[in-house]
Amino acid sequence: MINDPLIPHLFRSEFSKITAVLCRFMGGSHIDAAEDIAGETFLAALETWPYKGCPPNPTAWLYTVAKNKAKNYMKRNSILAGKVLPSLQKTTSEYNDADIDFSILNIADSQLQMLFAICHPSLSLESQVGLALRILCGFGVDEIAHAFLTNKETIHKRLQRAKEKLRSEKVAIELPPSHQIQNRLDAVLKTLYLLFNEGYYSETNDAIIREDLCEEAIRLTSLLTQNEITNLPRVNALMALMCFQSSRLKARRNDNGEPVLYEDQDEKNWDKELVSKGAYYLNKASVGRVLSKYHLEAAIAYWHSNKQDGQEKWENILYLYNLLLQIEYSPIAALNRSYALSRVQGTEAAIRETLKLSLNNNPYYHSLLAMLYEETDKGKAIEELRKAHSSAKTNSEKRLLEARIDRLTKNQARDDSKSFYL
Numbered sequence: 001m002i003n004d005p006l007i008p009h010l011f012r013s014e015f016s017k018i019t020a021v022l023c024r025f026m027g028g029s030h031i032d033a034a035e036d037i038a039g040e041t042f043l044a045a046l047e048t049w050p051y052k053g054c055p056p057n058p059t060a061w062l063y064t065v066a067k068n069k070a071k072n073y074m075k076r077n078s079i080l081a082g083k084v085l086p087s088l089q090k091t092t093s094e095y096n097d098a099d100i101d102f103s104i105l106n107i108a109d110s111q112l113q114m115l116f117a118i119c120h121p122s123l124s125l126e127s128q129v130g131l132a133l134r135i136l137c138g139f140g141v142d143e144i145a146h147a148f149l150t151n152k153e154t155i156h157k158r159l160q161r162a163k164e165k166l167r168s169e170k171v172a173i174e175l176p177p178s179h180q181i182q183n184r185l186d187a188v189l190k191t192l193y194l195l196f197n198e199g200y201y202s203e204t205n206d207a208i209i210r211e212d213l214c215e216e217a218i219r220l221t222s223l224l225t226q227n228e229i230t231n232l233p234r235v236n237a238l239m240a241l242m243c244f245q246s247s248r249l250k251a252r253r254n255d256n257g258e259p260v261l262y263e264d265q266d267e268k269n270w271d272k273e274l275v276s277k278g279a280y281y282l283n284k285a286s287v288g289r290v291l292s293k294y295h296l297e298a299a300i301a302y303w304h305s306n307k308q309d310g311q312e313k314w315e316n317i318l319y320l321y322n323l324l325l326q327i328e329y330s331p332i333a334a335l336n337r338s339y340a341l342s343r344v345q346g347t348e349a350a351i352r353e354t355l356k357l358s359l360n361n362n363p364y365y366h367s368l369l370a371m372l373y374e375e376t377d378k379g380k381a382i383e384e385l386r387k388a389h390s391s392a393k394t395n396s397e398k399r400l401l402e403a404r405i406d407r408l409t410k411n412q413a414r415d416d417s418k419s420f421y422l
Contacts, residue, residue, distance in 0.1 A: 007049070010058060011042050012212075015138035017102070018066045020110040023135070025070060025100050028117060029167045031135070033073055041066045063102040070100055110173075111136055112223045112230070117173045119187040120166065127162035128191045129198065134159055137216040147198055147213060175229065185230060189238055189294070192221050196242050200249070211249060218242045225281070237285035237294035243278030244301035247271040258396045267307050275305045296324040300336075314343035331359055335368055347372045363388040363397065370404070378412040 015038050022034035044065050045058075055061040118131040133139040133147070145155045176184045199213025221239045224230040251269035254260050282298050300320045303313050321337035334357055342350030351372045359365035366388035373381040382405055389401040 006054065006058065007042060007045055010045075010062065012138055014059060014062055015039075015042065016136050017107045017111065018062065019135050019138075020114045021100060021102055021107060022066065022070050023114055023117075024110040024173050026074065028171050028173050031163050031166065034070075035135070037066060037069045037073060040069060067100045067102075108223055108226065111220070112227055113173050113175055115188055115220060115223065116175055116181075116184055117166065117171050118162075119184060119191050120169065120171045121184075121187060122165050122169050122171075123162050125191065125194060127158055127165075128187070129194050130155060130158050131162050132191055132195055132220070133213075133216075136220060137212075139212075139216075178229075181229065185224075185232070185235075188224070189234065192217050193238060193294070195220075196245070200245055214242070214246050214249060218246065233285045233288050233290060234292040234294050235285075236281045237292055237298045240278045240281035240285055241294055241298035241301055243274045243281060244298060244305050247274035247278065247305060253396075256396075259400050262304070265307075270305070278302065278305065291323075291327070293324060293328045296320050296327065300324070309343075311344070314340055318344050331357065331362070332364070335359070335364055338372075339368060342372060347375065361387075361391045363392045363401075366391065367401070370408075374408065378408050382408050382412065 018038040018041060019034050022037055023031055026034055041062055045062065049055070049058075114136060115132070118135065119128050123131070130144055130148075133144045134141070139147070141152050141155050141159070145152045148155065175181065196214055196217035199210045199215075199217065218239070221235065221242060224235045225239055247270050248262075248265060250271070251265040251267075252260055278298070279302065282302055285295055285298065300317055303317050303320075306313075318337065318340040321333060321340055324333050325337065335354070338350045338354040338357075341353055351369070354365070354369055354372065357365065366384045370381040370384035370388065373384060385401055385405045385408065389398055389405070392398045392401060
């Protein structure tokens with residue numbers, strides 16, 4: 001019998017490759033057919049391998065079956081077209097193995113071209129990320145729904161609308177012309193950035209989904225770094241950011257799946273190889289005159305890749321956040337800046353700046369305020385933690401906040417007891 005994990009493993013690694021190559025071969029109007037053929041190929045493996053044994057080269061077997069199915073599909077379409085417009089009919093011999101190239105180079109080129117196609121400006125960011133997960137990462141509709149904390153029907157409709165938009169816009173699966181590639185690259189980077197954040201800041205408790213999202217975002221970004229046209233400083237900066245952040249991914253959850261705050265993470269659980277890789281890409285990004293938000297976030301992540309505290313570290317982080325908020329404001333960046341401000345100018349200054357944000361019902365806002373109040377007003381700190389608890393979206397976050405509330409309540413009772421006896 002075949003080793004059970006083999007086909008699921010190959011599905012995760014090869015489904016997206018087969019789909020991308022077939023989409024490039026058949027054209028953007030046949031995305032659904034390319035997905036169906038890729039799925040049928042793995043169904044054939046499930047039906048054949050357990051009885052006839054695993055082939056010597058499973059990946060080559062999958063590619064051969066996919067090629068044959070794709071050629072048969074195109075022949076049927078050609079015959080149908082020939083009945084309507086005879087001049088369009090192609091002969092069987094015109095479809096050969098050379099048309100469907102599963103070489104390493106063509107797979108990479110096909111995935112890169114597909115990435116630019118699905119990041120077409122006619123699609124919403126949600127649709128772009130969804131298509132990236134489905135076509136380029138091989139995620140099932142169930143998994144995408146789980147990652148986005150929504151239902152299968154919503155995701156299915158979103159994907160179908162996006163594919164129909166690509167068909168109606170006649171979007172070609174190719175790299176854009178040179179005069180368009182810079183603008184389109186910005187959309188691609190934003191999609192990859194959001195894809196990574198869906199994993200890194202995921203609200204699902206499924207650790208496998210979280211890590212897979214981050215790994216796929218890194219894999220797709222690496223395709224950009226390997227292409228001469230797209231290997232640009234801001235691409236390398238995004239790659240650096242992903243590497244630095246991913247290096248701490250396993251340390252951010254304990255054995256029970258509960259969040260572990262940065263200060264409490266064990267540095268021994270950080271992936272030093274990814275930290276070194278991040279430094280390599282950050283160095284490659286440090287050329288030219290363009291300073292993107294990815295440069296600044298990668299630089300902040302670099303300073304966080306070393307737990308040693310010191311005034312220089314937090315002054316640099318605060319400076320970088322100040323620049324980041326000027327380039328592209330976001331509430332989360334503003335909250336993170338407040339924490340850095342507390343390390344440089346003290347908690348009073350940080351509390352004043354945090355309160356200006358007025359991010360009520362945001363669990364991170366209330367959690368940060370609680371941390372800032374903790375030393376001076378435990379009552380306010382507990383009040384903020386309760387607000388954070390009521391707005392937290394996952395059970396693991398709620399448990400972490402409950403533990404903090406319990407600890408602070410006990411400390412407050414102990415302090416009150418001391419004051420009474422004094």
